[in-house]
């Protein structure tokens with residue numbers, strides 16, 4: 001399990017969780033909606049210290065979020081780029097978030113901005129978390145060597161199915177996200193880790209492969225993207 005930080009404070013909490021539970025790993029970083037400024041040199045140094053912890057396996061959750069009430073767009077772009085550059089220096093992947101204004105499926109403002117920054121940072125390893133987009137957009141990410149992560153949107157958005165079918169075997173992982181959503185009164189509408197098998201099942205139906213195969217693929221893919229920590233993760237997998 002990867003516990004993602006969304007602020008510096010939460011990143012520290014995430015590390016606390018990973019210290020306490022052997023099968024929890026950490027992502028550290030500042031989420032685009034939590035930004036108040038770009039990173040000073042001291043802040044980057046502090047983030048680097050956190051990222052060097054032995055159980056931090058990625059910079060996350062970072063990205064671009066262009067909803068109406070999100071922070072200034074250019075601030076977001078600079079902070080995304082700063083965190084990607086840090087990840088690159090540390091040889092860690094990034095788990096990134098992209099959200100258009102009001103979740104418009106076909107808008108491309110946040111997507112274009114994110115892609116441009118990812119493209120400038122040649123060789124960055126990363127996962128498009130909670131992937132929502134059409135196959136054209138998916139292809140642009142895959143062409144940069146970036147992985148796609150399928151989550152609950154795949155269960156309700158027909159538009160995602162083409163991507164779930166066409167994405168190469170070695171380029172996708174699964175997640176649930178697990179943002180607490182008390183505003184959704186029906187708890188089954190929350191996104192929680194226990195729902196992971198439902199997503200794997202959906203992918204197995206779409207790709208006409210058995211559940212075991214999809215599970216194995218996504219585990220292998222996760223090990224490949226988190227390669228720097230492969231040994232530690234594999235040890236944990238074998239222990240549980």
Ligand SMILES: [Zn+2]
Nearest residue numbers: 061097129130
């Ligand atoms: Zn997100």
